[in-house]
Amino acid sequence: MILFQKCIKWGVVILFSVWTLFPLYWLLITSLKTNAEVLTDPPTFVPLHPTFASYHYVVDNFGVYFVNSSAVSVGSTLLSLLIGVPAAYSLARFRFAGGFRTVVSFIVLSIRMMLPIVFIVPLFQIYQNTGLYNTKLGLIFAYSLVDMPFVVWMMRSYLSEIPESLDEAAMVDGCGRIRTMLRVVLPLAAPGLATTAVMTMIFTWNDLVFGLFLTANSSAETLPVSIIGFLSQYQTYWSQMAASGILAILPMVIFLLFVQKYLVRGLTAGAVK
């Protein structure tokens, strides 16, 4: 009976792992095939003539989109931290009259969870009129609209876990409000801060929709938008598309290893710790 249970257990685990890994394996081998081999019937499960040609093509021609995506994700993450962390500190540490804190927190959360398209349609029109359309700066602002609430929501939760007696002790020792915040509280929240920053990066890097509608060409287009380009313009460039997909995923897999322990908290906006 126990042996039977063990078989079931490991059977489930192996089946689920194969289910998870196979699509990624399929992407990988597609990137190593030639476009002619991608379109063979029946498909080959191991590339007959593996080649890195698609990777060369992507690296040679798509570097600019990697740069754009990096600039936008880093820029938006920094801006969101710069604005969001002080706000989170204020909401976590001080008392406010009436329902002020509830209202602000709810608005912030709602923005985070809203459909991005809700903001994109008016932003598109505003950007067209103000010259922010198709600029990296415009994209950084647009992403910070959804990234900053994430930072506020996460950091509020992390900061409220640091005992307030530490603040009081620092103030008694002569630290001002700002010094207390920067030198005492924030260093203690450093792990939470790092996790929040990395997750913000991942979300922004992975997102398609803002870049898709707020940019027009290589001066601001992000990586996901360029990958979509393979679908519409070059219908048959499967191998190159897969290669750029692999290159887009890799940095995030490395990030995942850093934040895995704290992932649940980030994904549930702090509702599950």
Place this chain on the structure above:
Amino acid sequence: MAVKDEVKPRVTFAIRPRPRVRRKEMFKYVLLIPMFVLLLLLFVYPIVYALHSTFEGYMYGRATGYVGIENWSDVFHDVSFWASLGRTLIYSVIAIPIELVLSVGLALVYSQITGIIGGMLRTVAILPFIVMPLVTGIIWKLIFLPNFGVADAMEVAMGLKPVDWLGTNKGAVAAVIIMDFWMWIPFLFLIILAGLQALPEEPFEAALVDGANAWQRFVKITLPLLRQTLMVAVILRVIDAFRIFDQVYSMTGGGPGVATQFLSLHVADVAFNQTDFGHASVQLFIIFVIMLFLVSIFYVLSERDAK
């Protein structure tokens, strides 16, 4: 305040603590100012702009003047918009319960595996979640390609008649839901696993002593204790189901026809293909209200948990 001090120099000493209290009062608002500026420019202004757009007629993406509530009444009678909402609901109602049941089962199995192997297996299990959603769409498009895809090859190998996944309405919806399993089971699984591992051990020990079997322990103890976690997981999942865009955009593009045109895809189509920002803006406000309702459920749940 400074003026006050000058006028009544005699009481300066007595009221000296007050400015400091005021500064502390000010400090908490000063910290919030940058956020409010950002929200004013990127949230309030666009929303007001969109509200204005709902009363404008549009021709080739250019505003042509005030049209009253015409856009609003149009959208309320617009079958294609409500159909996209209906598609989103149907897809949620089919996908989420199945994902939830499978995730609970998987979490129960994985919670028994500890150590380095357990850690590695968990990392593998959550990989799909950090894959760029658009790339996920591409992967599954490759898998479901007619003739050249894996799904097709497997159906042929099993002697079945190949299904035209991406070319038929039902096939495309099924394909999107299967992709959804791959993408979202890791998310639910991870939350539920964390919930399981945080459960106290005493009730289980007591139940063992009382002779409860595994199924009784699961139904009578695990599920009730997991209720909060499960509710948070489900409401987050519903919210994300309404947000679905990237992976469907790259997998089916909303097609065939409009079979997989969910909410975001529909609004994007109205706004950017038909360049009808008036009607799109009305749809935004309807979606806005629906989402506020869903988010308030999550807000109440998560604040209750915090207490």
